[in-house]
Each structure stands twice: as structure tokens, then as C-alpha cells.
Amino acid sequence: MGKGRRMKKQGPPAPLDESKITILKKRKAAEAAEAESAPKAVAAKKRRRSDADEEDVAPKKVAPKKSKVNSAAANGTGKEKKKVVAEKKKPVPMDSDSEDEEMDDEFGDLDDVSEGSLDSQEALERLSDLEDDEDDSVLDSDEEDHPREAMFSDDEDLSDAEERLTAANIEGLSRKLDLQRQAEEEEAEQELQEAAMQTNIAGDRPDVFADETQPAGLAPDLQLLRQRITDTIRILGDLKTLGQADKSRADYVDLLLNDICTYYGYTRYLAEKLFNLFTPMEAFAFFEANETPRPVVIRTNTLRTNRRSLAQALINRGVVLEPVGKWSKVGLQVFESPVPLGATPEYLAGHYILQAASSFLPVMALAPQPGERVLDMAAAPGGKTTYMSALMRNTGCVIANDASKPRAKGLIGNIHRLGCKNTIVTNMDARTAFPKAMGGFDRVLLDAPCTGTGVISKDAGVKTSKDENDFLRIPHMQRQLLLAAIDSVDHSSKTGGYVVYSTCSVTVEENEAVVQYILRKRPNVKIVDTGLGDFGSPGFISYMGKKFDAKMALTRRYFPHRENVDGFYVCKLKKTGPTPVAKPADDTTSSADRHPRRASSKVSTDDEEVYDKTPIVDEDGAAMHFEGGAFGPFEDGDDDKERIARAERNRLRRKGLNPKGVLNKPKKTKEEASSKTALAKTESTPEKTKEKKEATKPEATKTEAAKLKTETAKPKTTKKSSNQSKGEKKTVTKAEKGDKKEKKSAKKASK
Numbered sequence: 001m002g003k004g005r006r007m008k009k010q011g012p013p014a015p016l017d018e019s020k021i022t023i024l025k026k027r028k029a030a031e032a033a034e035a036e037s038a039p040k041a042v043a044a045k046k047r048r049r050s051d052a053d054e055e056d057v058a059p060k061k062v063a064p065k066k067s068k069v070n071s072a073a074a075n076g077t078g079k080e081k082k083k084v085v086a087e088k089k090k091p092v093p094m095d096s097d098s099e100d101e102e103m104d105d106e107f108g109d110l111d112d113v114s115e116g117s118l119d120s121q122e123a124l125e126r127l128s129d130l131e132d133d134e135d136d137s138v139l140d141s142d143e144e145d146h147p148r149e150a151m152f153s154d155d156e157d158l159s160d161a162e163e164r165l166t167a168a169n170i171e172g173l174s175r176k177l178d179l180q181r182q183a184e185e186e187e188a189e190q191e192l193q194e195a196a197m198q199t200n201i202a203g204d205r206p207d208v209f210a211d212e213t214q215p216a217g218l219a220p221d222l223q224l225l226r227q228r229i230t231d232t233i234r235i236l237g238d239l240k241t242l243g244q245a246d247k248s249r250a251d252y253v254d255l256l257l258n259d260i261c262t263y264y265g266y267t268r269y270l271a272e273k274l275f276n277l278f279t280p281m282e283a284f285a286f287f288e289a290n291e292t293p294r295p296v297v298i299r300t301n302t303l304r305t306n307r308r309s310l311a312q313a314l315i316n317r318g319v320v321l322e323p324v325g326k327w328s329k330v331g332l333q334v335f336e337s338p339v340p341l342g343a344t345p346e347y348l349a350g351h352y353i354l355q356a357a358s359s360f361l362p363v364m365a366l367a368p369q370p371g372e373r374v375l376d377m378a379a380a381p382g383g384k385t386t387y388m389s390a391l392m393r394n395t396g397c398v399i400a401n402d403a404s405k406p407r408a409k410g411l412i413g414n415i416h417r418l419g420c421k422n423t424i425v426t427n428m429d430a431r432t433a434f435p436k437a438m439g440g441f442d443r444v445l446l447d448a449p450c451t452g453t454g455v456i457s458k459d460a461g462v463k464t465s466k467d468e469n470d471f472l473r474i475p476h477m478q479r480q481l482l483l484a485a486i487d488s489v490d491h492s493s494k495t496g497g498y499v500v501y502s503t504c505s506v507t508v509e510e511n512e513a514v515v516q517y518i519l520r521k522r523p524n525v526k527i528v529d530t531g532l533g534d535f536g537s538p539g540f541i542s543y544m545g546k547k548f549d550a551k552m553a554l555t556r557r558y559f560p561h562r563e564n565v566d567g568f569y570v571c572k573l574k575k576t577g578p579t580p581v582a583k584p585a586d587d588t589t590s591s592a593d594r595h596p597r598r599a600s601s602k603v604s605t606d607d608e609e610v611y612d613k614t615p616i617v618d619e620d621g622a623a624m625h626f627e628g629g630a631f632g633p634f635e636d637g638d639d640d641k642e643r644i645a646r647a648e649r650n651r652l653r654r655k656g657l658n659p660k661g662v663l664n665k666p667k668k669t670k671e672e673a674s675s676k677t678a679l680a681k682t683e684s685t686p687e688k689t690k691e692k693k694e695a696t697k698p699e700a701t702k703t704e705a706a707k708l709k710t711e712t713a714k715p716k717t718t719k720k721s722s723n724q725s726k727g728e729k730k731t732v733t734k735a736e737k738g739d740k741k742e743k744k745s746a747k748k749a750s751k
């Protein structure tokens with residue numbers, strides 16, 4: 001487990017502005033105010049609790065934690081901290097006012113804990129609080145119409161067993177406090193430095209261009225570079241006052257971008273693209289956040305357990321954890337673990353999956369319902385598929401597709417481990433496979449392949465590996481996939497008709513621009529609210545002079561520096577009608593013509609490879625019957641024939657047979673067989689026999705036979721392959737063998 005910012009709680013941070021640089025002062029003031037008001041607040045809370053105990057009516061609620069215990073210990077001296085830990089071991093006397101008072105300062109939240117790990121108790125209490133609050137949570141859209149009592153049996157009271165503390169947990173807490181304190185100290189020091197820099201330049205106009213040119217071959221002085229970055233940002237914030245007369249904004253931005261590239265190691269192209277998403281100040285925070293890992297999060301698999309039991313089991317192993325935030329009922333943020341989280345018995349038994357917090361969000365937005373048919377178009381390694389399966393309580397059907405075979409194997413592994421029984425894995429290119437192979441889904445998730453600019457903290461390679469070509473190629477693929485996703489949804493689904501599009505990238509090209517393209521190509525979809533509440537920021541409605549649909553603000557963006565999660569984008573679309581089918585230029589009997597209801601909504605599109613297989617319903621809502629079933633016939637029969645032929649060839653190859661030989665061999669019809677016997681008796685010349693045979697063959701066979709004729713004229717080696725298929729290996733002559741060897745060695749040489 002890492003240290004430092006990992007300890008930060010996930011959730012919406014304070015709005016980022018210039019004050020971030022002088023945050024320390026503010027924090028100190030806030031801490032002082034908090035220290036003053038804390039005893040009162042705790043006393044009030046205690047009063048509330050005892051009232052509740054007496055009346056036994058009010059639901060138990062504890063103030064959200066930026067734990068006082070933590071902060072007290074974290075801010076205290078080593079001695080104080082030891083005292084904190086020692087105090088934790090003591091049973092807390094509930095009826096002693098004076099002792100209560102004393103404890104209130106540090107243990108306000110733990111007044112009903114008798115013994116055991118503060119850790120476990122704290123985490124469990126927090127779980128309890130969160131679950132008490134869950135009913136009125138607006139964030140879990142998966143609760144929409146189907147309350148999931150059965151899945152969340154974790155709001156029962158804490159049992160005595162759960163309350164028992166272990167020495168290991170106390171040690172865990174102590175370590176957690178150490179780490180937290182260290183992180184806060186580091187952060188404070190950094191902020192102090194930044195504040196000092198700011199003070200230094202506040203009075204005069206810093207000349208950031210003075211030491212711009214660095215002697216070639218010398219490693220950059222990182223501290224100076226960092227200082228110049230913060231100076232330049234400061235100047236850009238107040239160019240009129242702080243800027244030099246002979247320098248423009250563009251000069252400062254150019255200098256800043258160069259410095260960012262040198263300091264953080266981005267290509268200029270990517271640095272600029274990311275920089276343009278924010279104000280200079282916020283861009284700095286974003287680049288900074290990409291340098292530290294996000295918190296480790298696990299998702300409870302509610303098909304196998306509930307969050308409280310899982311938390312308890314892991315706490316018993318010394319894991320320090322707490323609920324990920326109010327927005328999720330199943331996430332646990334892990335602060336520290338003495339055991340590898342990917343190898344605990346709970347992990348192996350499928351009680352949880354390691355999953356980044358932000359990747360819960362698309363599934364929450366999709367909100368798949370029990371009994372539905374759902375498609376996960378790009379599913380591997382399955383974090384979202386298995387969450388969907390759990391939300392659907394293992395009912396209905398999830399088609400989990402991924403184009404990568406090795407990744408699909410990992411997907412299968414996770415599906416098995418987590419006990420998802422309603423899931424089918426397919427391995428196809430979703431751009432062309434759907435909805436041709438399958439359509440009419442209630443919901444589709446497209447967690448699209450992307451450039452990964454939201455997960456640079458996990459994969460620093462993105463900083464240098466993504467170029468202009470990637471930002472053309474990948475959005476193109478995303479558009480194709482999203483078109484296929486939309487066309488695979490049943491707009492008339494009673495319960496759904498939704499598509500969720502998500503990426504772990506923060507660029508506009510891969511997010512709003514893709515959605516905007518889709519709105520133009522598919523007038524039968526509209527953007528709807530994700531149901532994710534206030535968590536995250538709204539999507540862009542304009543960017544660099546480009547205007548997007550006003551509803552783009554309903555889509556959500558998540559950033560490492562704002563929410564302390566991986567950068568992510570989530571858009572929810574509702575399909576309102578069948579996709580108009582474009583008429584291929586040379587097809588005079590297109591489906592639109594055959595299905596007049598489709599013809600009326602014919603549109604011109606350059607994505608003609610995608611066809612909507614949504615059932616066409618009549619006025620009463622009943623599915624209409626067309627040739628080929630409810631989805632209509634496959635327009636591209638020739639494609640199918642070719643696919644089938646290819647599959648057959650592959651099947652033969654797998655069997656070790658030569659497809660050419662086998663498939664080109666004319667099949668004997670019954671008549672042929674019988675006439676052959678008859679002819680054997682009566683005919684004398686082979687020519688005559690041949691003529692007769694030709695006459696009895698259907699047209700297609702005739703051409704095949706003609707082919708065969710030319711083949712027989714070829715040297716023996718060619719014919720041999722067809723003989724081999726009949727198991728006539730023995731007839732291969734030595735000369736033929738030599739010929740084969742020669743061919744093989746020639747092949748090798750050419751390779």
C-alpha cells in the first residue's frame with residue numbers, strides 16, 4: 001500500500017481556486033474553529049444519541065468523519081498518539097460524565113464502543129451510518145424501481161462479535177494514523193513552499209523569462225522549474241498587474257507548457273490538450289494529481305456477501321478500511337493492508353473485486369434491473385460486468401463481449417470467481433457484431449477503449465505514447481462502437497432503452513465530441529440525467545469555440561484532482577425510437593423498402609454497416625412479423641454466406657484437413673451413386689461415364705466439377721491433398737515426399 005495522498009478520502013473536495021495555494025492558513029483557522037466547536041458538537045451528538053436510546057425511535061446517525069480521532073492523533077505529538085491508542089483499548093464508561101467529557105475530545109464517535117479496534121468499530125459504524133442514510137440517497141440510481149433488500153442485508157445492528165477489538169486492528173489504526181499524519185505533514189510542507197513562493201512574487205513582477213534558457217546537456221533544476229511553474233501560473237492569474245509589458249499571455253502559456261512538459265514528462269501535444277481543459281491553476285492541480293496514485297478501492301460482491309461482513313472479515317485480517325463515500329453502498333476504501341488484497345480468502349471466494357471507484361459510476365448510471373437483457377460491449381476484465389450482474393441479482397442476462405481474446409479470458413475468470421450466473425461471454429468486434437449478431441437489449445454499456453488520459457497516475461506511459469493519430473483513430477472507433485450500442489438497444493423496452501457511454505479519458509474528443517456526433521447521426525436518442533447526483537462535474541457544453549448540445553451538461557466528468565478518483569466520463573442516453581436504416585446505394589430492395597415503417601425515417605449516414613434490429617411494433621405494441629423474424633431479415637446474406645464458408649474452412653483446418661481439397665470435391669448425389677453402379681455394369685468407356693455424370697449434376701456442381709477438372713490436370717502433389725483427407729496417405733510416392741520437403745524448405749527460406 002502506498003502512502004501520502006492515498007490516504008485522502010474520496011469525494012468532492014473544496015472548490016479549487018487560487019486559495020488552494022494558501023490553503024494552509026485557511027486550514028489552520030478552520031482547525032482552530034473546529035477545535036473550539038468540537039466539544040459542543042460532540043455533546044450535542046451525545047445528547048441526541050441518548051435520546052434515541054431512550055425513545056428507541058430515531059435512526060442512528062453519526063456525523064460524517066474526517067475523524068476527530070484521526071485528526072487529534074494526527075496533529076498530536078507521538079506521546080499523545082500513544083495515549084490515543086492506549087485509550088482505545090479501554091472500555092468507554094457510558095455513564096461517567098467526567099470521563100465522557102474527557103473522551104469526547106478524541107472519541108466522540110465511539111461512545112458506545114465497549115472494546116476492540118477503533119478501526120473496526122469506526123469503519124463498521126460508518127458503514128452503519130451510511131446504510132442508515134441509504135434510503136434517501138439520490139446517488140444510487142440502481143435503487144430506482146427495485147429496492148434491493150435481499151442484496152443489502154447489512155443494515156442490521158452491530159453484533160457483539162463485530163464490536164470485539166483485536167490487537168492487530170489497533171496496530172493497524174496506529175499505522176494508519178502514522179501514515180495520515182505523515183501525508184498531512186508532507187502536504188502542509190508543500191503548501192507552505194507554494195505559499196512562500198506566492199508571497200515572494202506578490203510584491204513585484206517576477207521575471208520568469210530570465211532563466212528560461214537552460215544550458216544544453218544539463219539536467220533541469222526541478223525545484224527552480226517548479227517555482228517557475230507556480231510563478232507563471234500566478235502571473236497568468238493577474239497578467240495586467242504581474243505580467244511584463246513586452247510579454248503576451250501566449251508567451252507565458254508557452255513557457256508554462258514547456259515547463260510542464262519538462263517537469264512532468266509529457267509530450268507537448270498531450271500537455272497542451274490537457275492544459276486546455278482547465279484554468280492554468282487547475283491544470284497544475286490536475287498534472288500534480290496525476291503524479292500520485294488514487295486510493296485503493298474494493299467493491300463488495302453482493303452476490304456473495306454484504307459490505308459489513310466483508311469489512312469485518314478484512315478488518316480481522318488487519319486491513320484498515322472505510323466506506324468509499326456516501327455515493328456508493330458497495331465500495332470500501334482500503335488505507336492499508338498487511339495482506340495482498342488480491343490473495344485473501346475473501347478475494348478468492350469472490351467476496352470482492354479490486355475496482356477503481358470511478359468505474360462504479362457507469363454501472364450505477366446504467367442501473368440494470370433484474371430480469372433484463374443487458375449488453376456490456378467492451379467488458380474485459382469485467383469489473384463492470386460483474387457489478388451489473390450483482391445489481392441484477394443474477395437474473396436476466398448479461399452479454400459480456402470483448403474483442404480481445406486474452407482479455408476475455410480474464411473476464412471469464414472474474415465472472416466465475418464472483419459467481420455471476422447470468423452472464424455469457426462473447427469475443428467479437430462490437431463495431432460489426434452488434435446488433436447483427438444480437439440486438440434488442442434493454443440496456444447497453446459501452447465502456448469504450450480510450451487513450452487513458454484519466455488514468456495517467458496508473459499508466460504514466462500515456463504521457464508520451466499518445467499522439468495526434470491516436471486522438472483521431474480512437475474517437476473514430478468510439479463513434480462506431482457507440483452507434484452499434486445505440487442500434488443494439490430496444491427503444492420499446494418496458495424497463496429500459498438506455499445506453500451508457502463511458503471512458504477513462506478526460507479529453508473532449510473522446511467524450512462530448514463523440515456524443516455530439518452520435519446525436520447528429522442518431523436523432524432517435526437523447527441525453528438523460530445519469531442519476532449520479534452532484535458527484536463529479538457537468539460535461540462541457542462548449543469547448544474552444546465549439547458548441548455542444550445543451551443537454552451535454554447532464555453528462556458527468558470526474559477528475560483526479562477534484563474527486564480524487566480516476567479521470568472518467570459518463571453519459572446516459574435514452575433511445576426514443578428505432579434507428580432509421582439507410583438505404584445502401586446499390587440495393588434496390590433495402591430493408592427500408594421492405595419495411596415501410598422504417599422507410600419513412602430514412603436518413604443519410606456514413607455508418608451503413610450498422611443496422612437496427614429493434615423489433616418493429618404495431619399500433620398495439622405487438623411485435624410485427626417480417627421475413628426473417630422480429631428483427632427482420634439479414635440484409636447482407638452474402639456476408640453471412642462468406643462468414644459461414646470461412647467458418648467451415650477454419651473447422652476443416654482445425655481438423656488437419658485441406659479445405660480446398662475437401663470443399664472442392666464434388667459431392668455424390670444419390671442419383672449419381674446409383675447411376676454409377678448401373679453405369680459400371682453397362683458403360684464401357686470412361687468418357688461416356690463422365691458425360692453422363694455431368695448431365696445429372698446440378699448447375700453449381702457442374703462448375704465445381706469443372707474446377708476439379710482443372711485441378712486433376714495439375715501435378716499429382718495437388719491432388720494428393722484431397723486424397724489425404726480420405727486417409728490415403730499410403731499412396732504418396734517417394735518423389736512426392738521429396739517434392740513436399742523441397743516446398744517446405746523453400747517456404748522456410750522465404751520466411
Ligand SMILES: C[S@@+](CC[C@H](N)C(=O)[O-])C[C@H]1O[C@@H](n2cnc3c(N)ncnc32)[C@H](O)[C@@H]1O
Pocket residue numbers: 359377378379380381382383384385401402403404407428429430431447448449450
Ligand atoms: C476500458 S476497457 C473495458 C473495461 C471493462 N469495461 C471493465 O470495467 O473491466 C476497453 C475494452 O475494450 C475492448 N475493445 C477494444 N476494441 C473493441 C471492439 N472493437 N469491440 C469490443 N471490445 C473492444 C478492449 O479489449 C478492452 O478490454
